[in-house]
Amino acid sequence: MDILTVIQQLYPSFSKKEQFIANYILQNGKAIKNMNISVLANHVGVSNGTITHFCKKIGCYNFADLKVQLGSISTTVSPASENDILVQVHHFYQTAIERSNQLLEIKYLHQLADRIRKAARIYIYGIGSSGLSANELMLRLLRMGFNVQSITDSHLMVINSSILNEKDFVIAISSSGETTAIIDAARIAKNNKCKVVCLTTFSESRLAQLTDSYVIVSNSLFIDKERFVNSQFSTMYAIDVLCSILLTDVNLKGSMQITVDTILEHNRVE
Template sequence: MKKVRKLNNTSNTLLMIASVYSSMTKAEKKVADTVQLNPEAAVLSTVTDLAEMAGVGETSVIRFCRTLGFRGYHDFKLSIAQDLVNMPSYTQSEIDDEDEPMDIVRKVTANNESILKGTMDLLDMDEMNKAVSSILAAKQIYVYGVGSSGITALDTHYLLMRLGFKVEAQRDSHIIAMSAALVGKGDVVIGISTSGSTKDLVDPIKQAKQNGATVICLTSHAKSPITNYADTVLLIPSREMPFQGGALSTKMAQIHLLDILSTLITLQKKSETSDSITKTANAVADKLY
């Protein structure tokens, strides 16, 4: 399986644990559950202490650390300690039936702020810069997404089209499959999937990669199947349960990351993108009363 790269120094290890959790072994998941339940205790524990709390052997703790890209347990503890220092004052807040309307407003706002902060914490600037360079050099850009991610694909199409790129977005699984069969070298394919495991998207992405296209994926799971075929992986946090597909908080994270991407592209190709923005704005100027 593809090795997970350790993210840059601004990354959040607790978020990274959630991102790779689904691909961990049973023993590694026990360690992950223990750390997520009480990260403060993990920082103060020896490798033996944490192994005992998780009910696994010490080697499982070491494998867990290496799965996250750390050289050993000490490096892992230092990273968790840094996460705790930078942790915002608010935490994920569950909404209760007894909450007053203003309490709900505050909780939803705090949770969305947390998602945006988590998006920044997970951002790997090396991967982001690779994505920017690939898009700037693209002959043609294809954006694929199904279900809720298909809506994000349309947003991506709109952003890049206004910047002057040749881009198309597809949401239908059959059309995605046919489109991917025709892409080739010089093309860039952007695959958007929160789970990274949607067969209707992963299979066409694999085909596009085999055809020689450059693949960028936007996902919440760093070890999901789609990442096996991606040249660049852009990660976002997600708190979606299986019955919560298309949660607005995840959509916000996706759009926030795309906003960062399009802004970096605009600054690197300022004159061309400015001209395209002006032309597209003028094209619809007379549509307003």
């Protein structure tokens, strides 16, 4: 696990000033190799001592050690191509996948797949952009023959979670892991003995600590928050892997093929 991934994992435990440092490093890591500690402190608006304390908190001996670890992270972007839009977007997606691969543990995705197979009913919670991921996952599971529903309204989540039982299963999607409506619904579901798993970017978030287990992906905002890029890409990458695991089951793959054939036949009739 490289130092950028460590910083993301520890992010919820940082103070506000430490988060300023983390944000700068996660988004401008390459630039720091040419800085001394005072220059970085001036850029971020904190003291040298705060940066030194931050370095130790993330497992570095000092600022020089942080620079060494940042320098050891490979990059495939050519400086001559930095202003090429195609290269910039490609680098964003490539970085998101690389960081997600460091965070994703395949055994947890296999466990999630097992829970999905065994559940009588599956409910996927998500709000805002995470709601789009919830809808996409719902459509994929629906085409495999699962009894599944996505819920993207906070009031409906509370209503739904209040009538669940031990035969049901909830997948909660929240990048921050701090979305109050998702946390409240997950807590109610668990009180009703329903199993809950979340997809999030922080293992120390309130949602991750509340649920039965979690799947961690990279946070796209730490890669580049200045461009209009897909904030759900890392989550969708995990969903792609999850669905690939499920489709190794010949029965589920057969169900999906039936939906493909049905749609094609329906389009021919029209």
